[in-house]
Amino acid sequence: xxxxxxxxxxxxxxxxxxxxxxxxxxxxxxxxxxxxxxxxxxxxxxxxxxxxxxxxxxxxxxxxxxxxxxxxxxxxxxxxxxxxxxxxxxxxxxxxxxxxxxxxxxxxxxxxxxxxxxxxxxxxxxxxxxxxxxxxxxxxxxxxxxxxxxxxxxxxxxxxxxxxxxxxxxxxxxxxxxxxxxxxxxxxxxxxxxxxxxxxxxxxxxxxxxxxxxxxxxxxxxxxxxxxxxxxxxxxxxxxxxxxxxxxxxxxxxxxxxxxxxxxxxxxxxxxxxxxxxxxxxxxxxxxxxxxxxxxxxxxxxxxxxxxxxxxxxxxxxxxxxxxxxxxxxxxxxxxxxxxxxxxxxxxxxxxxxxxxxxxxxxxxxxxxxxxxxxxxxxxxxxxxxxxxxxxxxxxxxxxxxxxxxxxxxxxxxxxxxxxxxxxxxxxxxxxxxxxxxxxxxxxxxxxxxxxxxxxxxxxxxxxxxxxxxxxxxxxxxxxxxxxxxx
Numbered sequence: 109x110x111x112x113x114x115x116x117x118x119x120x121x122x123x124x125x126x127x128x129x130x131x132x133x134x135x136x137x138x139x140x141x142x143x144x145x146x147x148x149x150x151x152x153x154x155x156x157x158x159x160x161x162x163x164x165x166x167x168x169x170x171x172x173x174x175x176x177x178x179x180x181x182x183x184x185x186x187x188x189x190x191x192x193x194x195x196x197x198x199x200x201x202x203x204x205x206x207x208x209x210x211x212x213x214x215x216x217x218x219x220x221x222x223x224x225x226x227x228x229x230x231x232x233x234x235x236x237x238x239x240x241x242x243x244x245x246x247x248x249x250x251x252x253x254x255x256x257x258x259x260x261x262x263x264x265x266x267x268x269x270x271x272x273x274x275x276x277x278x279x280x281x282x283x284x285x286x287x288x289x290x291x292x293x294x295x296x297x298x299x300x301x302x303x304x305x306x307x308x309x310x311x312x313x314x315x316x317x318x319x320x321x322x323x324x325x326x327x328x329x330x331x332x333x334x335x336x337x338x339x340x341x342x343x344x345x346x347x348x349x350x351x352x353x354x355x356x357x358x359x360x361x362x363x364x365x366x367x368x369x370x371x372x373x374x375x376x377x378x379x380x381x382x383x384x385x386x387x388x389x390x391x392x393x394x395x396x397x398x399x400x401x402x403x404x405x406x407x408x409x410x411x412x413x414x415x416x417x418x419x420x421x422x423x424x425x426x427x428x429x430x431x432x433x434x435x436x437x438x439x440x441x442x443x444x445x446x447x448x449x450x451x452x453x454x455x456x457x458x459x460x461x462x463x464x465x466x467x468x469x470x471x472x473x474x475x476x477x478x479x480x481x482x483x484x485x486x487x488x489x490x491x492x493x494x495x496x497x498x499x500x501x502x503x504x505x506x507x508x509x510x511x512x513x514x515x516x517x518x519x520x521x522x523x524x525x526x527x528x529x530x531x532x533x534x535x536x537x538x539x540x541x542x543x544x545x546x547x548x549x550x551x552x553x554x555x556x557x558x559x560x561x562x563x564x565x566x567x568x569x570x571x572x573x574x575x576x577x578x579x580x581x582x583x584x585x586x587x588x589x590x591x592x593x594x595x
Contacts, residue, residue: 120238123249125298127256130231133291134257136198137224138264139284140166141397142420143272146405151277152210157542160398161342164538166217167394167531168349169335173225174527180226182307182520184324187230188295194227195291202285206278218335222328229524236511236519237305244445247508248438254504255434258427265427269418346535353532356525363518371590375513378588379522382457383529385578388571389464389502390533392495396423398537403560404488407553412485422488429496437500453509453589454582460502461575467494469568472561481553513589
């Protein structure tokens with residue numbers, strides 16, 4: 109009896125395999141996420157508007173394509189096959205960018221986006237299918253997975269900072285490609301643990317599976333060609349992502365209203381409200397590879413404790429908080445539930461938005477105390493710590509809530525839609541950057557600090573406002589979700 113209980117508390121073996129795969133598949137994205145805007149402005153000598161436009165397009169399609177991955181996975185290809193194929197495209201994409209020309213940049217980003225956009229949903233769905241809907245171990249598994257992802261971020265950030273300080277971008281992108289390839293090896297070694305369970309693809313005959321796989325590969329090749337054009341025409345692409353995001357909002361509302369039962373309808377409506385509220389968090393999150401990276405590189409004193417800090421290394425604050433805080437949060441939630449206390453999803457989202465908003469809203473204070481326009485590094489530390497705590501309460505919990513709120517037949521599309529919110533947020537950051545920085549040609553801190561202060565105040569207090577509003581309506585949202593009242 110005690111052995112059975114102990115076994116129940118452990119995570120399925122596939123969960124640990126997926127966590128290790130998540131770590132290495134993240135390396136390539138970590139390098140591009142932290143370095144792309146610096147590579148474009150320092151190596152390819154693009155202006156800020158063009159560079160942030162490309163980075164916004166990269167972020168938007170990386171997350172927006174998760175919606176397509178949610179549809180492909182389990183229908184046209186198994187989750188595990190799509191994951192391996194996707195990581196392979198990431199590897200080739202990074203090795204292509206290493207040639208350091210604009211043409212190679214466009215094709216490399218197209219290959220990478222096709223891979224990362226399709227496979228991230230797969231790894232989350234492979235994890236989701238290991239648990240029954242009522243199994244609370246799912247939350248701990250997603251927190252473990254999220255911590256592993258951030259280990260991959262730390263590795264990518266550390267190496268990216270080293271090569272960026274020496275301007276050796278060729279070696280950096282080669283490292284990103286070869287590091288990501290380890291995830292393919294891990295997937296093949298754990299192949300049987302990762303098989304699809306009760307997906308439409310798994311129930312097909314081998315002949316039909318083969319036909320669907322051929323169609324999937326053909327579509328992905330066409331997608332890569334389209335992505336190359338879209339990356340090259342970044343302004344058009346960002347407008348397109350914003351439009352698709354609005355269309356998906358309408359689609360989700362229609363899906364909710366068409367559900368056969370009131371319980372399913374209410375859960376999807378709650379999901380929509382939480383996703384819209386979460387947009388204010390993701391806008392701030394998407395500032396990290398764009399506005400905040402340029403701000404840190406140009407307007408912040410990057411000397412700390414006698415060392416010169418590469419802009420990419422700052423993001424290790426975020427990853428470190430996630431790695432340490434993820435397991436601690438899982439243990440805390442487990443103990444609270446054992447005592448009969450329920451920490452609701454709306455409450456977690458509310459606290460996350462307030463922490464994140466306050467973190468960004470503090471930066472204008474640091475700007476006001478700047479010496480000759482250069483802001484103290486301590487303000488960046490506080491901002492990143494608060495943003496990371498907010499992320500810990502919102503992002504992995506957002507993934508885990510799909511299994512709780514989504515009917516089985518809609519889990520893929522709802523997971524993809526949740527991730528697409530991140531893509532829409534990237535376009536908002538780009539539009540806002542162009543609006544505020546568009547007429548400024550100087551990069552001198554004295555000139556740009558007032559603009560950054562305006563943007564940070566606007567986004568920070570907007571997030572705080574959404575957090576307070578979410579806290580006020582959380583009892584109603586708990587009713588929609590069907591969560592028990594906190595003891």
